[in-house]
Amino acid sequence: MRFMEQIELGHGASDKKCILILPICGAGPLDSRVGMPYTSFVPGKFVNLKRLMPVMTLVLILSGWLAAEPPEVFVKARSGALPSDMLLVVVRHEDNARPPVGRFGAQPLCFWRVASGTFLSFAGLEQRASGTRSLELEMWGADGAPASWDQEVVIEPRKFPVQRLRVAPRYVEFSQEDEDRAADDVDRLHDIYARRTPGDFISGNFRVPLKGRISAEFGMHRVFNNVPMSPHGGVDIAGRQGAMVAAAQGGIVALADDLFLTGNTVVLDHGCGLFTLYGHLSTILVPVGAVVRRGEILGLVGATGRATGPHLHWGARLGKLSLDPQSLTALNLEAWMRPEPDQ
Incomplete structure (x- = not known):
């Protein structure tokens, strides 16, 4: 097996990365006595990975803690985003997350909690709406960690009788x-x-x-x-x-x-x-x-x-x-x- 020098943790709405630097520079040759690879800190000098297992275990625990599931965002409508229609903006986050804030175009959104970690907000399109409309959100996890979301919603044409x-x-x-x-x-x-x-x-x-x-x-x-x-x-x-x-x-x-x-x-x-x-x-x-x-x-x-x-x-x-x-x-x-x- 081979380890990367840098592991990127965290993904999704925040689009921000946490970099962990492992104490490994490159995989070394396999030791036939222990059946595990060595890693070299200095070229030509090898250390048995068994000695690094406590450190590696701690790194893996931290990576699982840091790489929390990112928030999910959905925009729901009856049949595409049509002028004069009501849209539903859904944010699914971790339990005990704080309510999001954001805007749909110039329209401020008002979220309310409907389940643990799930928030809803209505958004509307005026009768003459066309083109696209920007959805911008700021979200926070239970620990206050921020995440952001930016999406362009395409407005479908509609004819009125x-x-x-x-x-x-x-x-x-x-x-x-x-x-x-x-x-x-x-x-x-x-x-x-x-x-x-x-x-x-x-x-x-x-x-x-x-x-x-x-x-x-x-x-x-x-x-x-x-x-x-x-x-x-x-x-x-x-x-x-x-x-x-x-x-x-x-x-x-x-x-x-x-x-x-x-x-x-x-x-x-x-x-x-x-x-x-x-x-x-x-x-x-x-x-x-x-x-x-x-x-x-x-x-x-x-x-x-x-x-x-x-x-x-x-x-x-x-x-x-x-x-x-x-x-x-x-x-x-x-x-x-x-x-x-x-x-």
Whole structure:
């Protein structure tokens, strides 16, 4: 056998090496009496390796201790990284590792622990996103040893549909009073979406709040009476009047009120800047400040606000970004909450 003079230990996300210098310069000839090679410190002079076994044993023990498993990083999406979609960033590290910190482009990430050494964070892509987006992470082991990660995420192209409708003039023409009220609602919602609470409310996969036909997709470019409107900021789910609307995930009720556009509306804060919105309800069944579980009934389907018929307007926000809520239900969070996560 032959030993290297330098052994490089440590690999993975840190991309940093620890160099151990062994007291060996080169393998010598084989001693027929002991059946082991010699090593030479000075050319022409040989030392039996048996005398070095304690040192070599210590080196091997240290190398096993230093060469801890590097952290693993995964970026999960429902079908590639698409504009307006929610992505899941997963970090798997050693037990008792500290929560990572990082950014996805200019967007700060908020990680929460779901299992020993496993952390999750949501990241979002705006509707006009294209090209690539940089993922940068800093991580620390249980002993404080640092590691870093830098990855370019390729954004896939996405086309949004166009919907043309003939509607009553009141759905297109707003009075000054209507515009002022709508602006006040926007300011109020922006204040709510700026909040940051821990991600402790998320207990599993997101669910669809109402079973029904999707009558309007997220991001749809709508043209009412030949007047272009803003892209659709949620998903419309058709439902009968009075059908029950359930929480897509656990959270705290951040808003339960009548808004100009979405009528009777509930907003849930799921933590780490993630919110879901439930609009056009006929009745609200939860108060502000209530902590709800996934599947708990929030209200009943209606047509309040600017709605042409009974349906649920379901939206999702990650900070300032309006995102497709269907991308949330496609993420398998529960796979990473088990001791041996599936990739």
